[in-house]
Structure formats: C-alpha cells, structure tokens
Amino acid sequence: MKGLVAKPPWPGSAAAAGLASCHVCDRVAPVAERHCPRCGAHLHTRKKESIQRTMALLVASMIAYVPANMMPIMVVEQLGGGTEANTIIGGVITFWEMHAYPVAITIFVASVIIPILKMIALLWLCAAAGGWVRIDGRRLTRIYWLTEVVGRWSMVDVFVVAVMVTLIQLGNLMVIHPGPAALAFAGVVVLTMLAAMSFEPRLLWDRAKAGRKQLRKAREGEE
Amino acid sequence: MSGGAGCGNGDEVKHLEAWPRVEREQLAVCHFCDALHEAPAVEEGTAVVCSNCGSALYRNQPASLDRAVAFGMAALLLMVVAQGFPFISLSANGMVSGMTLTGASLSLAREGSHLLAAGVAFCTMIAPSALAAGLVYVCLPLRWGKAWPGARGVALWLYRLEPWAMVEVFFLGAVVSLLKLVKLADVSIGVAFWALGAVMFCLAAAIAGIDRRELWDRLEVALQK
Numbered sequence A: 001m002k003g004l005v006a007k008p009p010w011p012g013s014a015a016a017a018g019l020a021s022c023h024v025c026d027r028v029a030p031v032a033e034r035h036c037p038r039c040g041a042h043l044h045t046r047k048k049e050s051i052q053r054t055m056a057l058l059v060a061s062m063i064a065y066v067p068a069n070m071m072p073i074m075v076v077e078q079l080g081g082g083t084e085a086n087t088i089i090g091g092v093i094t095f096w097e098m099h100a101y102p103v104a105i106t107i108f109v110a111s112v113i114i115p116i117l118k119m120i121a122l123l124w125l126c127a128a129a130g131g132w133v134r135i136d137g138r139r140l141t142r143i144y145w146l147t148e149v150v151g152r153w154s155m156v157d158v159f160v161v162a163v164m165v166t167l168i169q170l171g172n173l174m175v176i177h178p179g180p181a182a183l184a185f186a187g188v189v190v191l192t193m194l195a196a197m198s199f200e201p202r203l204l205w206d207r208a209k210a211g212r213k214q215l216r217k218a219r220e221g222e223e
Numbered sequence B: 001m002s003g004g005a006g007c008g009n010g011d012e013v014k015h016l017e018a019w020p021r022v023e024r025e026q027l028a029v030c031h032f033c034d035a036l037h038e039a040p041a042v043e044e045g046t047a048v049v050c051s052n053c054g055s056a057l058y059r060n061q062p063a064s065l066d067r068a069v070a071f072g073m074a075a076l077l078l079m080v081v082a083q084g085f086p087f088i089s090l091s092a093n094g095m096v097s098g099m100t101l102t103g104a105s106l107s108l109a110r111e112g113s114h115l116l117a118a119g120v121a122f123c124t125m126i127a128p129s130a131l132a133a134g135l136v137y138v139c140l141p142l143r144w145g146k147a148w149p150g151a152r153g154v155a156l157w158l159y160r161l162e163p164w165a166m167v168e169v170f171f172l173g174a175v176v177s178l179l180k181l182v183k184l185a186d187v188s189i190g191v192a193f194w195a196l197g198a199v200m201f202c203l204a205a206a207i208a209g210i211d212r213r214e215l216w217d218r219l220e221v222a223l224q225k
Ligand SMILES: [Zn+2]
Pocket: A022, A023, A024, A025, A026, A027, A036, A037, A038, A039, A040, A041
C-alpha cells in the first residue's frame, strides 16, 4: 500500500485547537460539542482520569493474579484413583517433564510472561504519562500498541480449560473440573484489557512536548 | 468532492477513486500523538500517515465494501457450520466423547462455572457472530449508497465489540488442548475445527477489509439522502 504523509493545516495538536477526533468514527469535531455529531459517541480530547482508571484496573488485575496462580485451574479426577489439582505453573512443569515442549512453552508465554509483561508495561506507561519517568514518546507508543494487540492472547489458557473439561468426560476413566483459578485468570485478562483501553496514549506526547518546551526555556535562560 | 459516482454502479466502474464524503473541511487526528492533519481524499491502495509519528491515519482499501460483505457473510455461514458439526472427538479404551463449540460453554455451565461459561460463549460465539452480522448489515446496503434502519447504532456497537471477539485465541486454545490430549487418547479433528479456522480468517479479513473512516464517511452520505 502506498503511503501519503498528511499535511498539518497549522502546527500543533488537535487538543490545542479545541478539536477532538471521535474514538468510534474518526470524525473531527470541536470538543465543546461533547457528543460526536456523526455517530453520537462521547467526545473527549483526553480520556477522563485516564491514569487513575488505568491504575485502578491494573491493581485489581494484580490482585486477581494471585489466586489465578495459587489456586488450581483444573482439577483432574481419576475415577478409582485420587484427585489431582493443577495450577498454571504446575501444568507447565508437567508438560515440560513429559517433553511436550510446544504446549509447555505456549502456556508459559500466554499465561505467565504476557500478563506480567503487560502489567509492567502499563505501569511504566502510567508512570511516564504521570511524569515520574523520562520518556521517548515514539517508543512508548509502540509499547502501548503491543499491550493492546498481545494482551488478548492470554485468554488461551481459559479456553484450554473449557475444551479439556468438555472432552474429558470419559465415564470410568477420568473427569476434569474447572478450578477457581480459571475464573480468576479470565478476570486478570479482562481487567488488563480494560486497563489498556482506558489508558490515553496521547498523554505521553503531551509530556514529550512539555519536556521539549522546558528544555528550550532552560537553554534560552542560560544564554 | 470526487468519487460520488463510483458507488452507484459499482459493477462496471473500477473503484480507483476515493470514497464518497460529505462536503466539509476534512480533518484527521492521529490517535497516538494527537497531531492535527488535513484529510485528503485518496485513491484505492493508499494509506495516509501521520507526519509526526508515522502511524497510519486511515487507508483506502481496494474493493472495501465487497470484501467486508463477502468475508462477513462467509464468516457467518462458517459459524453455523462450526455450531452444527463436531469440533474434536476423543476415544480411549472404547469410550468416545465428542465436543461441539456450544458444548464447551455448556459443560462449563454444568460444572457450576456460569460466569466463565457466559464469558467463553460471548468471546467465541456471540461477539464474533454479532461482529460479522453487523458488518454485513451496514456494508451491504452501502454498496448501493443506502443505509438500513438502525445502521448508525449497529456501526457504533461494531467497534466496541471488536476486542472481545476471540475466535483466533480459542482456536489456539483448541490446538494446545489437542497437543495435550494426543498423549492420552486417540483424537480426531472434526469439520467444525476447520470451519472455525476459516471463521477466524474470514472475520479478520472482513474487519481489515474496510477502514472505519471509510465506513462512517459512506454511512454519513447514505444517511443524508
Ligand atoms: Zn463519532
């Protein structure tokens, strides 16, 4: 696809001009109108209280992450034998020992690495947007994009539980029940997705711009 | 504004021009860095990018309406196939157990995990089907420059629903489960498995087929008539 670089009608952000683009239909309208004249969605230059909301959802997801890892995600009931409760990490270790490496790695990446990286990334983004960490807007924007795209894949373990519970109903052999961690883990994924959605990436560029302005002022002061 | 004639007799005319737009000052704002830009009408196969951060502002996809409608309809049909046929079946020691897509949610509900069952049903069946149906409902009449009743509301909900349609993630989950089960029993893959794989592809192609700015610009023109 050919690329065409758009021309700014005048330099500066849309917010400075009192304009906002609709998050649903992309129509640009004055923020003062409050609702998009085209699709009726709520208009805002910056998502309201973005950092607070993102942090609240992030903290909730971190809390849910504890039972998601401590409690069993699947309970295997060997009829005639005992029952065996599997945690997420326990499952990964079992499959590693069984030499089922693709399964072990997929579950480890989707259930452990992605959620943790996503939480760290969102924490970092909030810190950067709040001005506590120095930032490079372009790189952070890319990280934000990554959290939005990759986060959903964590849900894979919940679906694995759904499939296993349904399939392993082999009467006299064994039965699999979903454990409490399945719901907790689904909660973690949904909460981090909501956290990413309530984050406002444009806050990062506001910071970057403010930083450049300050730097310029400081330099002018020196001269 | 150019391109108004292109959509009426779309069968003969090659869509090499811009999509129809309502006449006003056309602006675009970068969703990442908030830089304000003029939004020129572009011909098919052109993406307009932000001058500040380089991310795409919008793009004119070739044959966008046809693609959205065709892939959307295909996704819906395949979804029906995926519901009606076995997904995976498993046999061990003479016992056979099968599974359908609906069965996955139902068995979770039977185990008492109603919330989880509802979530799985929503992400794997309800959201993807609604997404495909909504896209067809909006885009099909747009081919003739028309809008069916409630099209504005449908389009509004389309984009809110999008992140929650997780067919591809469920598909990966099914593959992982298969790899787990191969060691335990004889596993056979059913028609629904391939159907769902195709749903995954069609849904992604349908959504990527039309830029939302184009969809809304066309819808706005249609609603003004
Ligand atoms: Zn709008």
